């Protein structure tokens with residue numbers, strides 16, 4: 644009950660990539676880099692276990708970016724052909740690769756770090772992949788023309804990868820779809836259907852993470868424009884509730900999301916973001932417990948998984964792991980209360 648987990652990414656050690664920077668380039672190269680990514684994965688697992696996290700992740704230590712990391716081993720993408728594009732409805736500009744032909748998976752993308760993570764923990768293990776709609780929003784297209792067609796091509800590649808991750812022993816495959824909070828009508832039109840294609844046939848738990856983005860300036864500025872109540876989830880949750888996806892990871896702590904919206908996800912596991920990744924103030928266990936208690940008014944304890952709001956990749960490492968320890972302690976506080984009643 645109240646098993647803790649994380650949204651996905653964690654800060655990398657400074658011997659691997661420049662700290663406290665989003666999309667930080669690697670410091671090492673060649674075979675040494677490949678080994679260092681795996682060493683960092685083992686370290687991230689160990690630090691999550693020591694912080695008391697129940698369902699751990701590889702911390703996305705082996706990829707620079709949560710979308711482009713997956714694209715690295717696909718055919719049909721020209722990484723040299725960079726296009727500067729406004730992404731997430733022009734919230735920020737990013738230099739993105741370009742689709743120039745049919746998208747196909749050349750081989751395993753994340754198997755090395757998934758195998759390493761699996762070999763070094765007995766806890767439940769979660770692995771994240773970008774969702775099709777978010778990939779389409781983070782890449783330029785000169786081949787498919789229609790966004791939904793491109794999304795379906797990525798869904799097929801994601802499904803192959805996800806099935807392999809499951810075979811490696813991953814317990815939860817999570818698809819990250821921040822774009823679901825930006826293009827709400829398209830979620831119902833084709834976003835959810837393509838995501839279900841990506842998860843098709845999986846027997847492990849499947850999850851979707853929808854958030855308001857990392858704690859970077861462009862996102863903080865965007866949040867200021869959303870008003871006193873953030874109701875984006877209200878449009879997409881009913882669509883997700885009808886889907887085959889098991890779990891929904893959402894932002895909650897320090898956000899203006901009305902918590903009662905989780906009632907729209909009746910039947911799903913809810914990963915409640917009880918840790919703010921946009922602030923360096925480490926929550927107290929009591930802060931975490933308060934968020935969990937508020938969510939418990941709308942979801943049963945066996946369906947609630949205390950989590951972080953979003954990935955922690957650009958954070959200070961000590962702050963991030965301090966927050967994970969607070970997450971675990973806060974969950975334990977509420978578990979004790981529930982056992983007494």
Ligand code: ZN
Pocket residue numbers: 650821852853854855856857952953954
């Ligand atoms: Zn996120």
